[in-house]
Amino acid sequence: AQSVTQPDIHITVSEGASLELRCNYSYGATPYLFWYVQSPGQGLQLLLKYFSGDTLVQGIKGFEAEFKRSQSSFNLRKPSVHWSDAAEYFCAVGVSSNTGKLIFGQGTTLQVKP
Amino acid sequence: EAGVAQSPRYKIIEKRQSVAFWCNPISGHATLYWYQQILGQGPKLLIQFQNNGVVDDSQLPKDRFSAERLKGVDSTLKIQPAKLEDSAVYLCASSARGFNQPQHFGDGTRLSIL
Numbered sequence: 095a096q097s098v099t100q101p102d103i104h105i106t107v108s109e110g111a112s113l114e115l116r117c118n119y120s121y122g123a124t125p126y127l128f129w130y131v132q133s134p135g136q137g138l139q140l141l142l143k144y145f146s147g148d149t150l151v152q153g154i155k156g157f158e159a160e161f162k163r164s165q166s167s168f169n170l171r172k173p174s175v176h177w178s179d180a181a182e183y184f185c186a187v188g189v190s191s192n193t194g195k196l197i198f199g200q201g202t203t204l205q206v207k208p
Numbered sequence: 209e210a211g212v213a214q215s216p217r218y219k220i221i222e223k224r225q226s227v228a229f230w231c232n233p234i235s236g237h238a239t240l241y242w243y244q245q246i247l248g249q250g251p252k253l254l255i256q257f258q259n260n261g262v263v264d265d266s267q268l269p270k271d272r273f274s275a276e277r278l279k280g281v282d283s284t285l286k287i288q289p290a291k292l293e294d295s296a297v298y299l300c301a302s303s304a305r306g307f308n309q310p311q312h313f314g315d316g317t318r319l320s321i322l
Contacts, residue, residue, distance in 0.1 A: 194311070
């Protein structure tokens with residue numbers, strides 16, 4: 095069955111430190127992968143997406159993610175975290191190229207210490 | 209461009225009552241999605257429209273939930289009668305027609321069932 099697992103429910107990092115959020119997916123075909131961010135009381139905003147090609151993708155707000163097929167992973171990284179990055183982060187896999195249907199992970203809450 | 213608009217932002221009702229949510233997608237977006245996001249979980253797709261036709265409603269509890277998208281623009285999602293487990297944030301998203309176009313989300317409606 096298609097699924098997305100985000101192993102870390104909650105992560106705390108110090109401002110200025112590097113960040114890596116983990117995402118593992120289960121999908122039989124070539125995956126289409128996404129990372130979204132959700133601030134409290136708001137909808138989801140797309141950070142970046144991977145469809146094909148270069149396995150290292152750049153997104154908005156200084157985020158990047160690397161697709162590793164052998165590990166079924168699509169981890170999100172940022173070299174230096176800012177206090178404004180505190181939010182909930184969702185990894186998602188597109189399970190149909192026809193409909194655009196997404197399956198989301200359960201999310202990782204990021205807390206940033208001053 | 210104006211984003212996805214949803215109303216109301218908050219709704220409190222008693223169980224067995226009915227409730228309706230409204231969504232206005234980004235102008236020109238052919239595809240509209242309704243998601244349910246229970247606290248601590250990622251969004252789960254309830255129903256997807258392409259113009260005014262239903263593409264996927266496999267996870268919509270059809271005995272109590274209904275949705276329509278008249279004229280292929282605005283959409284409403286209704287719950288009747290509501291149950292305690294329906295307490296959640298209901299997110300609307302829209303996307304342009306085409307291969308895995310990014311989904312743009314509204315800020316959601318937070319529903320509390322007493």
